[in-house]
Amino acid sequence: MKWKDKLKFVRQNVKKNRMRTFMTVLATAMSCAFLIIIASVGFGVQKTVVDELTADALVTEIDIHSRIDSDFGQITLADIQYFESLDHVKAVTRSNFTGLTMEDDDDTTSDASIFGEITAMEALKQSGKLELAYGKYPEKENEVVVGAHFSDVFSERAFRNIEDTQQWLDKTINIMVTGESTTMEVKIVGIIEEPKKEWVSSEQIVIDELLLLNHGVSLGDSQQYDNVKVYMDHVKYVEETNKAISEAGYFTYAVISEIEQFSSFFFIFQAGLIFVGVIAIIIASIGIYNTMTMAVTERIQDIGIMKAIGSHPSTIRQLFLIESAYIGFIGAIIGTSVSYLLSKMVNVAMPVLLELAIERQPPEDFIFSYIPLSLVIIAVTICIGIAIISGIRPAMRATRVDVLKALRRDI
Amino acid sequence: MYGCDFLEFGCTTLEGFFFEINKYDYRKAMKGEMIELENINHSFEIGTKKHKRKVPVLHDIHLKVEQGEILSIMGRSGTGKSTLLHLISGYIKPQQGKIMINDTEVTHFTEGEWADFRLQHLGFVFQNFQLIPSMTAMQNAELPLILHGVPEAERKNKVTDMMKRLDIEKYMEHYPSELSGGQQQRVSIARALMLNPSIILADEPTGSLDSENEQSLLHFIKQLNEEHGITFLIITHDEQVAKVGHRTLLMKDGRIAEGGHAI
Structure with a gap:
């Protein structure tokens, strides 16, 4: 039948x-x-x-806090090169945070203090972590992107009569690293997406480290990084790589392990x-x-x-x-x-x-x-x-x- | 050979069909034992679990039925004629003896083997027709084809042709309850013939028919036998019905009293 x-x-x-x-x-x-x-x-x-x-974290991301040694040493360029040499590593992002002064070039208000994130722009783009709401990714060293809440830095007053972050797109500004005298002219080419968590603020200006290097500006020991993240090309390699890095003598954190x-x-x-x-x-x-x-x-x-x-x-x-x-x-x-x-x-x-x-x-x-x-x-x-x-x-x-x-x- | 397909004649009327089929003398062409029973003994257990007793039904049955023969089996109620038919049908297993059908020993067949054998070699005609009430005449007739895995289109053609030849094509979509006894018996015959069986086992086939339908059925049995070579085993109480057979077997007290030898 x-x-x-x-x-x-x-x-x-x-x-x-x-x-x-x-x-x-x-x-x-x-x-x-x-x-x-x-x-x-x-x-x-x-x-x-x-x-x-x-x-606000990718499951392919591994956070590297510091080295496990007597003085919890910061991550250096040599460490970065070691991470990049590991299999299935897509990108290693690193950044240092510093205070910047933004000049008011049309003299409507006084200069403003802003929060700068100095990063290896190319690695940040490769990681897929940098998501823009408006504009484009920086292609030249003098092109920068700003956080979704960039306008909030200027508290209650409008800087250059701009109230909304989106209006900063394609504006050229002059910035200085706090404590340094070199003025750098940069163009804002992109606005980063709003953070998913409401309570997280995103007010920073993201600058390529090459810009500082070419202007001879130093952030103390420029070979050390505060915020280092390793991005894998697939989630299945995260656990294994996290273990390897940890065993190599680093404090690490991967959200996937917690999940x-x-x-x-x-x-x-x-x-x-x-x-x-x-x-x-x-x-x-x-x-x-x-x-x-x-x-x-x-x-x-x-x-x-x-x-x-x-x-x-x-x-x-x-x-x-x-x-x-x-x-x-x-x-x-x-x-x-x-x-x-x-x-x-x-x-x-x-x-x-x-x-x-x-x-x-x-x-x-x-x-x-x-x-x-x-x-x-x-x-x-x-x-x-x-x-x-x-x-x-x-x-x-x-x-x-x-x-x-x-x-x-x-x- | 004896299992000739009704449809292969390619005729459209019953007369045309019988004309074509008359060209063959199947009985001459096919000789040999179709059914052979050797030393069959059978009894039933009756009573409660604690007080069981055996009631012998068949004693020492030896029977040979030739290919293309019509065998009428007569006898009073309780003489074992239906039991004999049920043993040949595989509905019950003999407690002793041997049964051969179409050169195959079926005595120790499993239920599954019996099912396949019945479908391919045997056709059944019952006194009360045994049509499934919730199926139409057509669905009832095509049941063996469905069980045999015949594709739907082929099935429809075969059933339609067969029902035309049995003059019941008008009732194809009728349910059994909407048909007369004669019409229901024709549907049951259509079902029995659907896979061209070599043997048809008929248990009181005219028991529920009026005299006109009875005569029509007997005529049809004779025609199928003569022209198509089908072997018939017919159980009946009626001497007129028994006369259709080439031989009549008389059962008495579980034994063959008369007609035990093949013609």
């Missing part, structure tokens, strides 16, 4: 008792939706935590929630078992006729197993669709309800319920699997139907 015909048979049989099938599918759909919704809370909390950890630690905890948490959900599906499976047993009882004569004319017992078994899987599948599809809707509703309604009930707002961007594809696959598989298991006994009973008894003939 071909699969197409088996499915046709099953569809025809399912339609024989629509109400009973509908109720069984409904119970299965409800239990599947329950499983997904309850587990989605676990996935939601995990997503919130992971999003929080990775908000992996959380992952173990969330895995257990989610498994527990899925287990609770599975209990609901097991309860629904009693309904499927009952439906299938009734179906076998009602169709004993049909089964007898089919066996009498030459239907293989395995064909009869398959027909009933497909039928129970079909109920499980339809239930899972409906359950999944409903749980997506419920999840959306929960995420919208929960903050409002919490505020009404306990007069407190949940943290910003908190996700109460999140349904990843993996959860859907797990739930649908469990649902269909349990439906098939609950159909095994009725299916076996169908294969054991005695032809003569089924045909209601006296022997």
Whole structure:
């Protein structure tokens, strides 16, 4: 018997008792939706935590704080060259922070103090960390980019009558490193994107270290760096490289390591929630078992006729197993669709309800319920699997139907 | 050879079909034992679990049925004629003895092997037709083809042609409950013939028919046998029905009382 015909048979049989099938599918759909919704809370909390950890950090990023030696020595150019020599390293960014004075060249106000980030611009561009909201990446050493909150530096007064950071784009300014007398003319060619975390301020002006070098300006010991980050070309190399750098004598931090630690905890948490959900599906499976047993009882004569004319017992078994899987599948599809809707509703309604009930707002961007594809696959598989298991006994009973008894003939 | 396909004659009417098929004398062409039963003994257990007792049904049955023969099996109720047919159908297993069908020993067949064998070699006609009530006449008739994995388009053609030849093409979309006894029996015959079986086992085939439909069915059995070479085993209480057979087997107290030797 071909699969197409088996499915046709099953569809025809399912339609024989629509109400009973509908109720069984409904119970299965409800239990599947329950499983997904309850587990989605676990996935939601995990997503919130992971999003929080990775908000302004790339998962391919390794932070290098200092060397592990007696005086916690700063990272030098030689260290940078060592990091760059490691396999799968995409870029090594480094920067030093310094105070700058920005001259008011049209004399409308006095000079302003701004915050400078001196960096290796080429490495910063390669890292993918520098994301611009407006403008372009610097191509020449006298081209710079500024943070999204650059205008805030000038406190309440407008500098050069400019109030909004975006208006600084394509403006040329003169800057001086605090304590130095050399004036450098730079052009603002890009505005960095707003930080994802609201409380983080981005007021800096990012300057290529070559500019200072060519102007003979020194930041104390220019061979040392404050802020060094290694970027890998793929997340799978982060853990290994982080370990290697750490063993080579550096203090490091990689957000991915922290996420992996959380992952173990969330895995257990989610498994527990899925287990609770599975209990609901097991309860629904009693309904499927009952439906299938009734179906076998009602169709004993049909089964007898089919066996009498030459239907293989395995064909009869398959027909009933497909039928129970079909109920499980339809239930899972409906359950999944409903749980997506419920999840959306929960995420919208929960903050409002919490505020009404306990007069407190949940943290910003908190996700109460999140349904990843993996959860859907797990739930649908469990649902269909349990439906098939609950159909095994009725299916076996169908294969054991005695032809003569089924045909209601006296022997 | 005996399993000649009705459709291969390419005729469109029943008369044309029989005209073509008359050219063959299957009984002359095919000689040899189709069914052979040796020393068959069978009994049923009755009673409760604690007080079981055996009731012997068949004793020492030796039977040979020739290819292309119509064998009528007669006897009173409880003489074991249906049990004999059920043993040949594989619905029950003999407790003792040997059964050969089409040169194949089927005595120790598993249920699955029996299912495949039945589908390919045997056709069944029952007293109460045994059509699946929730399926149309067409769906009932095509059931063996579905089980055999025949593609849908081929199935539709075969069933349509067969039902035309049995003069029931008008009722293809009717459910069994919407058909008369004669029409239902024709659907059941269409189903039995669908895979060109070499043997048709008929258990009281005229039991639920009026005399007109009975005569029509007997005529059809004879025609199928003469022109198509199909072997028939017919269980009946009716002597008129038994007369259609080349030989009549009389069963008495689980034994063959008369007609045990092949013609």
